[in-house]
Amino acid sequence: MGATVPLQVTVNGEAHASEVPARMLLVHYLRDELGLTGTHVGCDTSNCGACTCLVNGESAKTCTVLAVQCDGAEITTIEGMAGADGTLHALQEGFWAEHGLQCGYCTPGMIMAAADLLARRTGDGPITEDEVRHGLEGNLCRCTGYHNIVKAVQAAAEASRRVAA
């Protein structure tokens, strides 16, 4: 694997200090070193988004990021979305309620990308179908035809708006 490099990251609120090969991909670090297998690899080319996580609050396709590029970063994976008591995140609840998933393989990446989309949003009205569709076009799903994913994200946005109001 070649030379190793020290790496300090905080993942889902927990600090980790590791020595990793310089060429190790972030997704492999999360999955193989930390055992966070909820983040999936679907394409290796940043097209499908199954590996999407939040790095310092912004969505990143972790199959094309080196782990060492994230030294000092705060990372959130799908495993970090629910509350400590198991309370689902509004997006998780939305995907469940609206049947926004079938095989579930794209779902963690889709939820993380949607979290980024909702966090970046500046408008305060209900999020439109078009905003969701364009906001998620970097994440592929072969099962759902996206219809219910759009509804799930809209439902989550609405639930969050209600909580905030």
Next chain:
Amino acid sequence: MTTIDVPPTKHVGQSLRRKEDPRLITGRATYIDDLALPGMLHAAVVRSPEAHAKVLSIDGSRALARAGVKAVFTGEDMSDLLAPLPMAWAPPGVEIKTPERWPLVRGFVRHVGDAVALVIADSKYTAADAADEVDVEYEPLPVIVNVEEALKDEVLVHESLGTNKAHEWSMGGGGDIEAALAASDVVVERRIVNHRTAGAAMEPRGVIAEFRGGQLTVWSSTQVPHLLRLFYAVQMGISEDKVRVIAPEVGGGFGGKLQITAEETMCAWASRRLGRPVKWIESRSENMAVSHHGRDQVDYVRMGATRDGKITAFHANIIQDLGAYFGLLTPMIPELGAFVMTGCYAIPVVQTDITGVLTNKFFTDAIRGAGRPEMTHMLEVTIDQLAQELGMDPVDLRRKNFIQPDQFPYETPYGITYDSGKYEAALDRALEMLDMDAFRTEQAALRDNGILRGIGFSTYTEICGLAPSRAVGPSGFGLGIGLYESAIVRVHPTGSVTVFTGSSPHGQGHETGFAQIVADRLGTDPSVVEVVHGDTATGPMGLGTYGSRSLSIGGVAVAHAAEKISEKARAIVAHNLEADVADIEVREGKFSLRGDPEQGMTLAEVAGCAYIDATKMPEGMELGLEQSLIYDPSNFVFPFGTHVCVVDIDPETGRVDVVRWIAVDDCGPAVNPMLIDGQVHGGVVHGIGQAIYEQVVYDERGQLVTGTFVDYALPTAADVPSFETDRTETKSPSNSLGVKGIGEAGTIAATPAIVNAVIDALRHEGISYIDMPLTPLRVWQALQEARGGGEGPRETEQGQPLPEQAEGSAGSGPTIPEGGAA
């Protein structure tokens, strides 16, 4: 079967949230790549960069010198395998020339990506590095990629077969097709290219094999764990009871995992040789190159009709591109489509002629719909062409030829018996949702603004519920094994229930739907009914999930098993209440006395009698509350419906946008309407993908141009609309639930609706047909040609739309997994 009163439905028919989802939305599910075993080794496959070549030498010494590399195996090493990879269709009376296919090649490669050597190392990074260091010397041979050119046999894919023509299969019914066409007032004809596509499940394939203490355990991302176990026994000579196959969480299949794969064999063989578990996970580049493709036919169709619009005859001459070898069902795919060649229509004379042809590409096999989308495409675009020829409205023409509800069960000219159908009801509902007058007004207004809007219809029926065993098995249609499905329903001593099914889901929602069926029959709640699948050590022999068969075969098996338990439970309750068993009914969560529902027992109380206090059991009744059975239906099921597509075309760019989609499907009574809608949405987008975006492209040297998702365009959320769905419910007499299937319906219906919509938008420009995929370039070129302003749509021999792109990418080289990402 025993017939009992089906209980008043409580859970069936409800859009219950899925039981599967909590683990999936929290990242706690276990897919194949999430598994690791102690001492596990990692495999990488050395793949051919040549489309056709003699392998002169394979030198693994550089790879073996790398630290961590355990072995490099070649085809010769695996000469102890007892059988080549299987093709499971041997139709009586038909000669099929089946090329031998071994997990690793033996002397020749015949497509890009053909497996040449297997590298085993202690990490996946090392395995990928070492695979690049295996030195293979090739002597290139002539390559043939175009299916119609291949028919000339000037270049042979397999010298030993002496021809590229692997099989011919014909079926006619209702009379002589030539005479019927000659007697028709009008005959329309067309050449249709139904291009090659990829299954492209989001999870690539993967396998872990562990041979330990004489026992082979294999985890595989498969749709068919039991078939895989059966084949391991045949190929590796391991007694079936010593083989366990587990399908963990499977991240989509779409037919792509209905396969017995080379990699599954390689890992099992290597584990036996090395005494360590061996894992292989497919990269997306490998997935595009060597997970089987779908479609890929050149079709010549002719349709005859009377002047007043009665279809008199329909002929399809199908040239099927098989690729270089056969997968499990490769030559059978178009035949499956032939069985619904008449679609929803009373067509008196039909004929299907199929020629299977070998080329230097990866093999084609079942992908969502498998033959039926291709046939439905032929039928539905040709009906639109006929309508144009006759000057009729395409909707009226369809309606005029529909099989009527009072004609069911309806025997087609092929001797297939359609179970039930009310085709006009679905069409009428779709038209109600559409408002055609408003559409035509809009269309005219948009055209004035330079936007070309069109509408297309597809009124389909399909054959699914793949069974019955006698019809499809070795002595019938010729599959290597009869198709049925199995179930075990086990009530535990405390009253919770485990259901084992031979179906093997990969996203469909069996754990929820089957639990709803069982809960109603046992007076309990779906939350305490666990559905277990995909493990040959725990579940009964099953045939797996494909062909929209899970509910109408597997679900009915589960229902029947639950009904038998319900019958036993009622006898136990009657005994304890000193009542007549005929007076015990399942009602509101318990088995109650008819007319006095206060008196009764819960399932837990019944289970207590059966397992804990035997004195409460009727004299002579066996203890326990468990039922196992295999269900083999009497007939197929035939779902149907109407799909309507509205497109906008930008004449400046040729871009096609699907702006509206109406789907009215009939799959019988709904178990969970939410799941049905989900299947329709996904199925339609699969069809939109083929019709507008997706194409597997090989250049003329057999190089795969579309080797990643950069080049293979899956539709994104921004490329497709939301859907307007509704259902009609026509019961199937083929099973006691009356259910049909829905997994493939959207894909089967979709492509002709899109093509018909595009042609509707362009007909006034003088354009009568464009082959899929309807890329901006193709549509724009068609417009230029029609307007006399440029070249027409040029096509390469494969029907590829982008010769420039294909040539430009010709040097893209081998599809060996990239070092860091294998």
